[in-house]
Amino acid sequence: MSQSPERTGAIYDLGYRVYDGPRLGRRQAIESLFVQGVRSAFGLGRRPAAKVAPFVLAALALVPAVVYLGIAAIAPADLNLIATYDYLGVIFVILILFVAAVGPEIVGRDLRYRTLSLYFTRPIARDDYAIARLAALAAATLAVTLAPQAVLVIGNALAANSAWDYVRDEWLELPRIIASGAVAAAYASALGLSISSYTSRRSFAMGGIVALFFMSTAVANILAEVAGGWWILLDPGEQLRAVTLIIFNRDPSADEALGRYDVPLAAGALALLAVVAVATAIVIRRYRKVGA
């Protein structure tokens, strides 16, 4: 408190101004929580160190797309290395790591710094907070699930003999790409927040999320081998794969798990929906109970 009294006095002379304009209420509050959540996901408005993990992971998700475009530029024209419906599978690990790195940034900080008591004493409901933060993580995760696909589409269009023809032939793919990317982002976010909303410690949250995904993958594959093919539906990657195949209206190939165990894709989609519903409920319940 080093300012001099004269200076304080001079500035105090400006006086206090009453605000009697509109108060925008809950909708804007939710919007602000959402926007601020996306910003903190990428470390915007914060020190450079906070930007490293999200940007590196988002860049890593682009690597397969860029490599593909590089090969396509020098290789024969019809080489199809990564189909659009396979991309999510290729970057699945990066998707998990991104949610594990960013989820704790969005909600863990509010627990760690105890800012929740300030949010919960403002004109929002607790559920609003949960939904806004969930939406923020999902929106940030689109950087991983959609950005590479966008690069692929643009790259392919430019490499094609006629960009216009390419777009005309492929435009039906676009809504499918967006839908599958959105489902993947929502799915990973709900699972990620169901864990990171429970701890203020970033390392616990990250470890928990990574462990959840890889343990369930391992358990699902072992059980599918010894106890029956349907257990493969416990595998988060396969749940997402099933929904992606449905969206792109394709059948699983014979050499991938869903084809090998001959599990209906609809069952995989149901499993995914159930997981999203339960995880979201866990997040909402957490914020109804948490002390502020």
Added chain:
Amino acid sequence: MPIIETNDLTMRFGPVTALDALALQVEPGVTGLVGANGAGKSTLIKILLGILTPTTGAGRVLGLDIHAQGLQIRESVGYMPEHDCLPLDMNATEFVAHMGRISGLPKSVARERTAETLRHVGLFEERYREMRGYSTGMKQRVKLAQALVHDPRLLFLDEPTNGLDPAGRDEMLALIRRIGREFGISILMSSHLLGEIERVCDSLVVIDAGTLVRSGPVANFTAHTGILLVEVELAEEAARLAGALTAAGLETRLDGRRVHVQQRDDRAFDIVRDAVAELDLPLVRLEQSRQALEDIFRPEGIERVAVA
């Protein structure tokens, strides 16, 4: 109309009863909420804000029901918690503007009011720095600023001087007094330090073990139990003065060169003045005994209430 009203408010945490059928009324102005640690001050504030649900009982804040109209209440109040609550990796400007928007201010208004509010609380060029590097005093100012940015009608300040050094405490108290008097915002301020309350507040609510001990204007507290201290130069003069005052109908007690006068109302000042003038005594000191406010706590166990 009272700004805060509770009726039969009870809060139990398992076997612990934090508030026990508390009934109180708080009028507009700056009100001190006093009690020992664990008396239920923070619990009461949290219930009024709607972040705790009372076990039983009802309450109104700004005329709004705490059970049914929590959102409307929280639109018009500000809250400065006792504990740390600042995201230390943000800067004060960005954080306070963000909180202003959560409270419903349009974007440009939030930005303007953030700049003004931070200036009012006395935060200048450091407002663009990460809050991690702030001193306790600066952090307390930001906590106050985020409670004030949306121009609330009522502020809840939970132990606002916690952790401050004497100079920082004086500045914070001056700021609170200013917010109450000049900004015209009602304040409920909890503290376990009586001296602070006496300096800042118009009225006082005393709770102990979750029940109301007393409430009313601060002046009442001193008037009811107040002792007027009159000091003259010689003991012999003091004796003569005591005699005159007793004759005029005051209760007095002689203590060397001092006369303790039981001050029932403002008339006591006039009687003392007239008696001193009549006897032509050299008056050394005339003051209300500093013990007055603290005396309230004697029956409740003064050792549990720190005196600043």
